[in-house]
Amino acid sequence: MFDNLTERLTQTLRSVTGQAKLTEENIKGTLREVRMALLEADVALPVVKEFINGVKERAVGQEVAKSLSPGQVFVKIVNEELVKVMGQANEELDLSAQPPAVIMMAGLQGAGKTTSVGKLARFLKERKKKKVLVVSADIYRPAAIRQLETLAGEVGVDFFPSSADQDPVDIANGAIGHARIQHHDVVILDTAGRLHVDTDMMDEIKRLNAAVKPVETLFVVDSMTGQDAANTARAFNEVLPLTGVILTKTDGDARGGAALSVRHITGKPIKFLGIGEKSDALEPFHPDRVASRILGMGDVLSLIEEAERKIDKDKAEKFAKKVSKGKGFDLEDFREQLQQMNNMGGMMAMLEKLPGMGQMAQAAQSAQAEKGMKQMEVIINSMTPKERRNPDIINGSRKRRIAMGSGTQIQDINRLLKQHKQMSKMMKKFGSKGGMAKLARGMKGMLPPGMGGGGGFPRM
Missing domain, CATH: 3.40.50.300 (P-loop containing nucleotide triphosphate hydrolases)
Known part of the structure; x- marks a missing residue:
C-alpha cells in the first residue's frame, strides 16, 4: 500500500532541501505537488484541502532549527499532519465488557x-x-x-x-x-x-x-x-x-x-x-x-514486533551463538534464514519497513526476485545433508546432479554458492570485534537475481 504516493512524495519533498528558510513562495510548488500526489492516491478532496492547509499554516515562516535542514523540518510537519489525518494513535478493541x-x-x-x-x-x-x-x-x-x-x-x-x-x-x-x-x-x-x-x-x-x-x-x-x-x-x-x-x-x-x-x-x-x-x-x-x-x-517497530512473533527464538538464539563463536555458516543455516524471511512475508515485506528502502522493496516485487528466493531454497533442498554442511565438496558432477534434481541450471548453482560464500564472510565479520559495522558494509551479497542479483544491491 502507498507505493505510488511514497514515490511521489519522497521525490517532491527533496525540492525544499537547501532552502535557508521555509516561506510561502519556496514551498508553494512543493505543496502543489503534494496535493496532486494525494489526489492521485484517491484521497478525498476535503481531506486533501484540510491536510494542505494544515501543512502550509505550520510550515510558512518557521525558522529552521540549527540541527535540521529546512527539508527535514518540512518532512516532519508533513509526517505529523499525516498522523493527524489518520488518527494520532492506534485505538485497540474495547473488550472490557462482562464476558462474552x-x-x-x-x-x-x-x-x-x-x-x-x-x-x-x-x-x-x-x-x-x-x-x-x-x-x-x-x-x-x-x-x-x-x-x-x-x-x-x-x-x-x-x-x-x-x-x-x-x-x-x-x-x-x-x-x-x-x-x-x-x-x-x-x-x-x-x-x-x-x-x-x-x-x-x-x-x-x-x-x-x-x-x-x-x-x-x-x-x-x-x-x-x-x-x-x-x-x-x-x-x-x-x-x-x-x-x-x-x-x-x-x-x-x-x-x-x-x-x-x-x-x-x-x-x-x-x-x-x-x-x-x-x-x-x-x-x-x-x-x-x-x-x-x-x-x-x-516502520522498524512493526518489523521488530513481527520478528518477535514469527521468528523461532530457539533457532535464532542457537544460530546467534554459532555465529558469535566463529563457527561456519553452512547451507543448512542459509536455508533456515530463507525460511525465516519467508515467514516474515518475504524480502519485500521486510524491506518496505526499513528506512530508505522503498525503492529496494519495489525491486523485490519483481517476479524474478520472488522466483530467485524460492529457487535458492529448492536448490539447497536438492543437496545431500553432507553437501549442505560442507559446500566446498560440491564439484562439477555434484552440481550437475543438484541441477537435475532441482530443475535448474549449473549457473544457478554457482550463483547460490557465490551468494552463500559472501554471506559466510559477513557472518565471520559479525562474530568478530566491531562486527555490526563490518556486517552493514558487507550486506551487498544477500539479494537474489532481480534485485542486483548475485552481486549487490541495485543502484538507488
Missing part, C-alpha cells in the same frame, strides 16, 4: 467480512489470549456459513452453527447464550453484506445491533475502492453506531486513499489493516507508523 464481549462485523458484500472474522479471531486468540466463538448471521448466503466454519477450524477457534431458515437475532442470541455457558471471552458476529441504499437490509442490521448491543461494531471495507470506502463507511455510520473500521486488501492497493480518508470523513478510527490472504495477515493500524512508511522512513 460481542464484536459485530458489517459491510458491503465482497469486502472481506467473513475472512476478516477468521483473521480477527486468530488475532484475539494468539495475541490477546482470548477464548473466541465465531458465528454467522448471514442467512442469505449458506456458503458464507460454511466458509466461516472452515475458517474457524483453520485458526483453532470455536464455531456456533446457524442455518438460512433462522432469524439473525435468534442466531446471535443463541451464540451469546452458548458463549456464556462455555466461558468464551469474545463472540464475533458475521453479518450479511448489504448496500446502504437497501432499506430493508439496513433495518435488519440495525435491529440486530440493537438486540445484541455489541461492544464493537466494525465496518469492513475494501481499501481498493479508494475514497468510496470512506463515503460508504459514513453512510453505514449514519445507521449503525460504528466503533471502528477494518481496511481489507491493502496489499493490493498501491494508492492508499481509503486509509487517508476514512478517519476524517467518518470520525471513526481505522483499527486494523488486512495485509494479505493468510489467516495471520491482519495488523493493528498505527497512524504514526503508516505515516512514516508513506514518507519512505520505514
Whole structure:
C-alpha cells in the first residue's frame, strides 16, 4: 500500500532541501505537488484541502532549527499532519465488557467480512489470549456459513452453527447464550453484506445491533475502492453506531486513499489493516507508523514486533551463538534464514519497513526476485545433508546432479554458492570485534537475481 504516493512524495519533498528558510513562495510548488500526489492516491478532496492547509499554516515562516535542514523540518510537519489525518494513535478493541464481549462485523458484500472474522479471531486468540466463538448471521448466503466454519477450524477457534431458515437475532442470541455457558471471552458476529441504499437490509442490521448491543461494531471495507470506502463507511455510520473500521486488501492497493480518508470523513478510527490472504495477515493500524512508511522512513517497530512473533527464538538464539563463536555458516543455516524471511512475508515485506528502502522493496516485487528466493531454497533442498554442511565438496558432477534434481541450471548453482560464500564472510565479520559495522558494509551479497542479483544491491 502507498507505493505510488511514497514515490511521489519522497521525490517532491527533496525540492525544499537547501532552502535557508521555509516561506510561502519556496514551498508553494512543493505543496502543489503534494496535493496532486494525494489526489492521485484517491484521497478525498476535503481531506486533501484540510491536510494542505494544515501543512502550509505550520510550515510558512518557521525558522529552521540549527540541527535540521529546512527539508527535514518540512518532512516532519508533513509526517505529523499525516498522523493527524489518520488518527494520532492506534485505538485497540474495547473488550472490557462482562464476558462474552460481542464484536459485530458489517459491510458491503465482497469486502472481506467473513475472512476478516477468521483473521480477527486468530488475532484475539494468539495475541490477546482470548477464548473466541465465531458465528454467522448471514442467512442469505449458506456458503458464507460454511466458509466461516472452515475458517474457524483453520485458526483453532470455536464455531456456533446457524442455518438460512433462522432469524439473525435468534442466531446471535443463541451464540451469546452458548458463549456464556462455555466461558468464551469474545463472540464475533458475521453479518450479511448489504448496500446502504437497501432499506430493508439496513433495518435488519440495525435491529440486530440493537438486540445484541455489541461492544464493537466494525465496518469492513475494501481499501481498493479508494475514497468510496470512506463515503460508504459514513453512510453505514449514519445507521449503525460504528466503533471502528477494518481496511481489507491493502496489499493490493498501491494508492492508499481509503486509509487517508476514512478517519476524517467518518470520525471513526481505522483499527486494523488486512495485509494479505493468510489467516495471520491482519495488523493493528498505527497512524504514526503508516505515516512514516508513506514518507519512505520505514516502520522498524512493526518489523521488530513481527520478528518477535514469527521468528523461532530457539533457532535464532542457537544460530546467534554459532555465529558469535566463529563457527561456519553452512547451507543448512542459509536455508533456515530463507525460511525465516519467508515467514516474515518475504524480502519485500521486510524491506518496505526499513528506512530508505522503498525503492529496494519495489525491486523485490519483481517476479524474478520472488522466483530467485524460492529457487535458492529448492536448490539447497536438492543437496545431500553432507553437501549442505560442507559446500566446498560440491564439484562439477555434484552440481550437475543438484541441477537435475532441482530443475535448474549449473549457473544457478554457482550463483547460490557465490551468494552463500559472501554471506559466510559477513557472518565471520559479525562474530568478530566491531562486527555490526563490518556486517552493514558487507550486506551487498544477500539479494537474489532481480534485485542486483548475485552481486549487490541495485543502484538507488
